[in-house]
Amino acid sequence: MEAVHHHWMEETFLLAEEALKLGEVPVGCAFVYKDQIIATGKNEVNETKNACRHAEIVAIDKVLNWCDERGDKSEDVFRESALYVTVEPCIMCAGALRQIGVSLVVYGCKNDRFGGCGSIISVHQAELPTLGQSFHCIGGVMTDRAVQLLKDFYKGENPNCPESKRKIKSE
Amino acid sequence: MLNGTNMLNNATDVHTNANNSSHKIIKGDLADKNESEPFLQPVLDDVYLRPVETVNVFVCTLKNKKDTAVVLRKFSEDFPLENLSHLKRIKSSKTKDAPLQIIVCSLEVADGEAFKNLDIGEESVLSKPYCVSVPRYPPLTRQQYLEAIQYWPVSFHEDKHIASLLSGNYFTKEETCRFKRHMMMAVEYAKHAKALSKEPIGAVIVDPSTDMVIAKSHDDRHGNHPLHHAVMICIDLMARSQGGGMWKFGKECDLYSVPCMQSSKGDNDSSLPYLCTGYDLFVTREPCVMCAMALVHSRIQRVFYGSSSKDGALGTKLKLHVQSGLNHRYQVFKGLLEKECDKLFENNSNQT
Ligand SMILES: [Zn+2]
Ligand SMILES: [Zn+2]
Numbered sequence: 003m004e005a006v007h008h009h010w011m012e013e014t015f016l017l018a019e020e021a022l023k024l025g026e027v028p029v030g031c032a033f034v035y036k037d038q039i040i041a042t043g044k045n046e047v048n049e050t051k052n053a054c055r056h057a058e059i060v061a062i063d064k065v066l067n068w069c070d071e072r073g074d075k076s077e078d079v080f081r082e083s084a085l086y087v088t089v090e091p092c093i094m095c096a097g098a099l100r101q102i103g104v105s106l107v108v109y110g111c112k113n114d115r116f117g118g119c120g121s122i123i124s125v126h127q128a129e130l131p132t133l134g135q136s137f138h139c140i141g142g143v144m145t146d147r148a149v150q151l152l153k154d155f156y157k158g159e160n161p162n163c164p165e166s167k168r169k170i171k172s173e
Numbered sequence: 174m175l176n177g178t179n180m181l182n183n184a185t186d187v188h189t190n191a192n193n194s195s196h197k198i199i200k201g202d203l204a205d206k207n208e209s210e211p212f213l214q215p216v217l218d219d220v221y222l223r224p225v226e227t228v229n230v231f232v233c234t235l236k237n238k239k240d241t242a243v244v245l246r247k248f249s250e251d252f253p254l255e256n257l258s259h260l261k262r263i264k265s266s267k268t269k270d271a272p273l274q275i276i277v278c279s280l281e282v283a284d285g286e287a288f289k290n291l292d293i294g295e296e297s298v299l300s301k302p303y304c305v306s307v308p309r310y311p312p313l314t315r316q317q318y319l320e321a322i323q324y325w326p327v328s329f330h331e332d333k334h335i336a337s338l339l340s341g342n343y344f345t346k347e348e349t350c351r352f353k354r355h356m357m358m359a360v361e362y363a364k365h366a367k368a369l370s371k372e373p374i375g376a377v378i379v380d381p382s383t384d385m386v387i388a389k390s391h392d393d394r395h396g397n398h399p400l401h402h403a404v405m406i407c408i409d410l411m412a413r414s415q416g417g418g419m420w421k422f423g424k425e426c427d428l429y430s431v432p433c434m435q436s437s438k439g440d441n442d443s444s445l446p447y448l449c450t451g452y453d454l455f456v457t458r459e460p461c462v463m464c465a466m467a468l469v470h471s472r473i474q475r476v477f478y479g480s481s482s483k484d485g486a487l488g489t490k491l492k493l494h495v496q497s498g499l500n501h502r503y504q505v506f507k508g509l510l511e512k513e514c515d516k517l518f519e520n521n522s523n524q525t
Contacts, residue, residue, distance in 0.1 A: 051417025053470035097463030101399050122498045130484040
């Protein structure tokens, strides 16, 4: 099982590295459905000027399009999908993931600032019936690599730079 | 640190506690004001609203008042009150010349050697120590203070801002009128959504410094995208109005009508996506946890909502706007045009 997780996580790290190169917070993710990746996402907060454009939201949009093109019902696809993501989803994304009805989320490192799957609050398991079913989480897969990427990002921030020029810490 | 689940459970617990008798006084107060005039209820952190919690301490009775200074000095040195420093050490009785009571220490401290070796002195000076319930936390509001002193004298430093929020007179009449006007617009959008068989929720983002409407939206979660909640759309329309945006909207896009505008913040670094800094959101229904967190990410300043929702994250199930651990907090007021907002959900099967 562990090996399977590593396989998919490898893919998400490529996306996170891409985000880092673009000056975005390095987070990447992938939806795996029937043993194949059907959508990926990386943080696009600066690009869209929308602080909510997290990797998970990007990937959710792509799954919806994918379902649309194939004429599949997205609820069915999400239910049978797993999300792999380099960092624990934030509270917003955890709320989004419940509403689309994903059943499993596998992540790398904890999200101390915004984590919605245990770190700040546990949206994934909370008693919030109108938000949809709770989902299962497996954390700590390839943690070190995820942490290193975030460290690289924050190291790149020059603390002497004026606030407005500094990168956005949004995931 | 409490883990996340506990935090959630706590939030729910406190909510339940709010129904106990000692707390009804506050609730009744607010309800009365609500009837006479429209009252925007601030959604405050539970620490301001919780009924007084007590903790047991050891207390002795001082038999002779002339010993007060000596005993007080000894106790202060041997048993500093530490996290109970809001408590006055001595409680005098209402009846004149009745004996004084003095706190020795908390029960935890009483397990230690210092207490066991305590030389209480002659029986004539102090009684045997006995347990007394005293307020565990310093009072943060006048209501809590009045409740606390029923147990034991405490010191109280009133927070003027919180007191003003609780007074019901925090906003001027003009401000309230303006807020109502903006909420009315959100209600109109919600009605439009309802006519289209969508979730009857509307949202409007306003720059309070100019009173200008920046973005307006209604819910569309049952359309092509389950995340198209009114708030999420509104935030994205803000981003669009500044040359960004993540979603394309269908022909209903006309409806959202975003004015094309320059950043009014005099900040020419438009790469900063904290577009809601300093802005107000008016939304007919209490946001869900996803939307509430999206507002944290977007750095909204204040949120006004009309009716509460079952799993709402700004007062009902959670208070995400004052969640500890997050790097941004915002003010929340509920009950603005509540009747109108509640009415939107009449004959609606989806009670979210
Ligand atoms: Zn997120
Ligand atoms: Zn929502």
